[in-house]
Amino acid sequence: MNVIRARGNFDRAIRNTAIRLADRTTTSQLLTALRDSIGVRSTPIGTTAADRLMDLLVHGQDIAVPLGMTREMPVDAARSALERVWTTDTFRSREKFAGYHLVATDTGWDAGAGRAVEGPVASLLLLVSGRRAGREHLTGEGAERMFA
Known part of the structure; x- marks a missing residue:
């Protein structure tokens, strides 16, 4: 309804x-x-454990960042959540970041092709889920172009 x-x-x-x-x-x-x-x-119908993990990590940052709090994301958890966001159509990440090669510098995750955007997996998770937080930790030719 x-x-x-x-x-x-x-x-x-x-x-x-x-x-x-x-x-x-x-x-x-x-x-x-x-x-x-x-x-x-x-569990809400149609969701997976990875969806709930992504919600926890990303929305936790949505709360912590405006409050000036540091909330570390475990690397393995952030990688799982990033993989889920990238491989589902929820955020249209592959479409939005076509032409970019995203590379997590703290784990072996990478995706896409094109100009490099490199940084911690937590910052990449926030980026592909549409957040501005964490962009200061991203480098590479793609990051320079993306945030210019």
Whole structure:
């Protein structure tokens, strides 16, 4: 129903649903619901463990970065999440980064062809998931061109 209400736009449906919930719920109620969900181990239909890992890593940075907090990503976990983002169409990463060769300098991951964009796997994960955070750690001819 929420996706229909948002005219098929999944991102808009999530945003609008969150706004409606926040409008009818107090801060105390929201915090209680969040705390109550900590132990929940159900999986949304159509998602994988790699999807949940990516959500945890990327959205953790979405919270930490604006607060000025450092939140390290384990390299192996970030690599798994990056592989998931790259190989699924969720973020259209292969399309957006056509012409670039992404290379993780702290693990053996690489993908694409073209101008090199090199850096820590965590920074590449943030890049391909559409975040600005971490760009300062990316180098190479592709990074120079991409961020010019």
